[in-house]
Amino acid sequence: MRITMVGTGYVGLVTGTCFADLGNEVTCVDIDQAKIEQLEQGKIPIYEPGLAEMVQRNVDAGRLRFTTSLSEAAVQSEMIFLAVGTPSGEDGSADLSALWQVTEGLVDCLPASAVVVVKSTVPVGTNAAIYRKLRERTGRECFVASNPEFLKEGAAINDFMYPDRVVVGVRESETELKLRHLYAPLLRTDKPFLAMSPESAEMTKYVANALLSTKISFINEMANLCQRVGGDIDDVRRGIGHDRRIGFAFLFPGAGYGGSCFPKDVRALGKTAREHGIEPLILDAVDQVNNRQKSVLANAVLERLGPSLQEKRIAVWGLSFKPQTDDIREAPSLVLIDRLLEAGAVVQVHDPAALENVRALYGDRLVYAHLPLDVLEDADALVIVTEWTEFRHPDFRLMKERMRQPLIFDGRNLYDLEVMREQGFEYHSIGRPIVLGRKECNETARK
């Protein structure tokens, strides 16, 4: 099948490349000339495990191309996927300007039988609005479908190639058949292909993200309470997770969720609810709890070492909003860094993939290190924000040698409390008792 993928970001580049890998002929379009030039030179503008090899393989096989010309790509296509960004607007609603720009661009080059498939996450009613606009502007019948994407950055290829389900929102059975045919190779193990109205498909994506965000904010609030009442959220998490009605997924406490989806989608769904006369009590609370949670690490550091952090060096491990990605959109690390800088600290940061994105934001206001141990040099404390696997089994002895004092604030509960006690660290985590290390550490810990 000949496919155009408009928008070569985290979703467009991955899904376009995967479609090519399944034997389709795919042209990826982006408005960003520099990005397209990079891709044409074989460079991948984002970090996503396995993607570089897959892009190269499909470019070499002649199935994957890149261009900035929407019309050149679209005129030859049977399916035109829209995967442009839909970031938060100032009032929390989804900013659909990129989507409308592409829709306008399609008016003069949309082949008569081509299906426009909206993969971007869009508020309910957007598919219908795109359909109306294309029909009016082309003066003929058009085919527009919704196909929300559920992949996760960091595991995007695997998620796309082995989906739990494929959801499509369609108006006509012929479009459903075309999409069913396109996705058939991914559904050979009887994973469901769920066809519904475009409105239900649009809602499905938001409801999924809102529920996952709700679970995270819920467990974070419970973790904060555990800390106050002397409980251990890790025990509580196990205690509830074994209940099959509850389970373990998305119930790990942490420093708040970030990224390009959960925060903006929760806000956009809340906006939709308001527009339809429903006060989104749960969604508002989920967003508020998350904003508060993004400050817990900074609060703990300031309480322990502040209020002024002049003369203090704070090391930070993990900057991306989650492991296995370089994406820092709405990342909790940014809230922490801002607070530490504000209090006068020297902030030394390390991340396996996101260092350059953070450098683009902060320039020489931070100290950057490519190795985790290097940021610990003379550090008064280490703060762990993102749970990259390489932070799970560090050499605690070497860490202590580099640091001014053995003090860790862990926003992802990576370490066993008993191990930290044995290693002599003062160790603050989320929703668990504070470990004061061995005796010699206790004096410093109590200030």
Ligand SMILES: NC(=O)c1ccc[n+]([C@@H]2O[C@H](COP(=O)([O-])OP(=O)(O)OC[C@H]3O[C@@H](n4cnc5c(N)ncnc54)[C@H](O)[C@@H]3O)[C@@H](O)[C@H]2O)c1
């Ligand atoms: N990132 C995720 O994990 C994820 C997962 C599921 C769904 N989504 C949704 O998918 C959509 C895309 O997300 P993303 O993270 O890939 O965004 P992104 O910001 O990484 O990429 C968007 C791309 O669209 C391009 N673009 C903007 N305007 C354009 C135009 N007029 N013509 C051509 N290209 C244009 C941008 O240059 C950019 O490369 C969003 O709606 C998002 O909510 C994202």
